[in-house]
Amino acid sequence: MAGEVLKLKGVEIRREGSTLLRNIDWTVQEDERWVIIGPNGAGKTTLLQVAGAMLFPTSGSVEILGERLGQADVFELRPRIGLSSSAVADKVPADEKVIDLVLTASYAIIGRWKEEYDSTDVTRAVELLDALGCAHLIRRRFSTLSEGERKRVSIARALMPDPELLLLDEPAAGLDLGGREDLVARLTSLAVDRLAPTMALVTHHVEEVPEGFTHAMLLRRGSVVATGKVDEVFTDQHLSKCFGLPLQVERQEGRWHARAIAT
Numbered sequence: 001m002a003g004e005v006l007k008l009k010g011v012e013i014r015r016e017g018s019t020l021l022r023n024i025d026w027t028v029q030e031d032e033r034w035v036i037i038g039p040n041g042a043g044k045t046t047l048l049q050v051a052g053a054m055l056f057p058t059s060g061s062v063e064i065l066g067e068r069l070g071q072a073d074v075f076e077l078r079p080r081i082g083l084s085s086s087a088v089a090d091k092v093p094a095d096e097k098v099i100d101l102v103l104t105a106s107y108a109i110i111g112r113w114k115e116e117y118d119s120t121d122v123t124r125a126v127e128l129l130d131a132l133g134c135a136h137l138i139r140r141r142f143s144t145l146s147e148g149e150r151k152r153v154s155i156a157r158a159l160m161p162d163p164e165l166l167l168l169d170e171p172a173a174g175l176d177l178g179g180r181e182d183l184v185a186r187l188t189s190l191a192v193d194r195l196a197p198t199m200a201l202v203t204h205h206v207e208e209v210p211e212g213f214t215h216a217m218l219l220r221r222g223s224v225v226a227t228g229k230v231d232e233v234f235t236d237q238h239l240s241k242c243f244g245l246p247l248q249v250e251r252q253e254g255r256w257h258a259r260a261i262a263t
């Protein structure tokens with residue numbers, strides 16, 4: 001069996017009297033691809049921040065890539081994780097160039113300073129941007145990009161350190177229909193690539209789940225509604241409970257669709 005990449009036990013996050021995550025148990029094996037779904041405010045981004053070693057739990061234990069959060073050096077751990085999130089994008093300095101934003105992922109830092117990069121790093125960054133359809137944006141300032149362009153650049157950045165764990169927070173948000181379908185196709189290729197990193201993807205929509213994603217967790221108000229293999233988790237009953245309205249879900253040619261049932 002492949003190794004454990006993530007192991008969360010009894011994780012709670014509390015802030016200002018609110019419980020953002022409640023008693024979360026989550027184990028992710030190396031060859032698994034996870035999707036985390038839930039309504040606004042369910043705690044999805046918070047969970048991904050924990051998995052990305054960006055947030056420490058108030059209680060419970062977290063192991064990431066065999067390292068225990070609280071004991072491990074996060075500055076050594078973070079470059080092993082690729083995280084694409086608007087929480088990262090929001091921290092980018094206004095004058096940061098796209099190429100520098102991707103390059104600095106090698107050190108898991110934001111904002112180019114005096115670090116040295118060799119030609120191999122630059123070539124890799126350019127190739128990743130090209131693969132995500134962003135070659136023409138290399139010299140642009142990140143702050144001037146459209147929402148969809150930012151998403152693609154953020155994914156290139158997340159892949160730059162050749163991560164062992166890839167975390168994507170709402171990668172399709174803000175993309176137009178063509179952009180969404182293009183991204184879903186790229187993630188499908190990545191999901192079935194045996195050499196690709198272990199992945200966890202956050203979304204609000206089952207329509208955005210790429211084929212090849214093996215497992216799902218449904219979150220509502222900080223608690224797990226259902227977790228396990230995608231086929232067993234994506235049921236009318238589980239999704240209706242998760243989103244708080246009667247839903248019907250179906251799978252056609254590998255893609256999922258959900259809609260409200262008229263009452």
Ligand SMILES: Nc1ncnc2c1ncn2[C@@H]1O[C@H](COP(=O)(O)OP(=O)(O)OP(=O)(O)O)[C@@H](O)[C@H]1O
Pocket residue numbers: 015016018020038039040041042043044045046047204
């Ligand atoms: N510092 C804080 N203090 C109090 N509540 C907070 C704090 N930070 C986040 N929250 C709340 O925690 C909840 C979970 O937030 P989170 O961003 O993880 O949800 P989400 O599922 O990603 O939501 P969305 O789908 O809207 O992006 C939200 O209700 C949010 O308002």
